[in-house]
Amino acid sequence: MTASDTRSRFKAKLLRPAKPGGDSLWAFVVLPEHVSAKLPRRGRTTVEGSINGHAFRATLEPDGQLSHWLQLNEELLKAAGANIGDEASFELMSVAQEPEPDMPSDLQEALAASPEARAVWEDTTTIARLDWIHWITSAKQAKTRVKRISDACDMLASGKRRVCCFDPSGYYSKALSAPKAAD
Structure with missing residues (x-):
């Protein structure tokens, strides 16, 4: 396409x-x-x-x-x-090529502290990095975000290149939605 x-x-x-x-x-x-x-x-x-x-x-x-x-x-x-x-x-x-996503500073710090996770991160596709970031930033609570960053570093360090537990469309989990419109 x-x-x-x-x-x-x-x-x-x-x-x-x-x-x-x-x-x-x-x-x-x-x-x-x-x-x-x-x-x-x-x-x-x-x-x-x-x-x-x-x-x-x-x-x-x-x-x-x-x-x-x-x-x-x-x-x-x-x-x-x-x-x-x-x-x-x-x-x-x-767009013909998805641009590199902006990396949140807390994720950047966590990856800097884990050379194994950083190496796999840098070897993944832009779309995979976009999905990892979207999974982390879609957390509704700060403690969930912290846990997702930790889990992401663990998964990446073990060689996992794609986030396994995240539906980026929100359709199956209903975790994502458009804003509610004002009346």
Whole structure:
């Protein structure tokens, strides 16, 4: 599948999250099923696209329903001349090569302390590293995150290249979902 095979155009209403967290304004859209179905994976996926003709690059999050959702920050909304509640025009396609994910500092420190785990980490694929990071950062509690980092280092040090116990789509575990929209 080439990136152009994943190209889709659609319109969607910009939703306000019920619990936005933080001080910044942001909106989101849930991708239509037919758009998400064209993407190469149900987990986190990086896309290039446009909203109302304004280009962007973003990582889609899985919605737990075998689809994805997209967060739109205030800067992108302003640049696209879009407001929460508007219907916006989108064009999306997956990137040809998934970019290297940002590694959280706590995971970076743990891998630095375990040369065996670090060696396997560096020998895995970008998608595998993305899944490891997603598994760790999707923990809802700090103690769960700490345990997942420890478990990840143990699994990697033993030669395990993929996280075994994580459904990156959230479909089977229902661990992942799109934000709830405000009324």
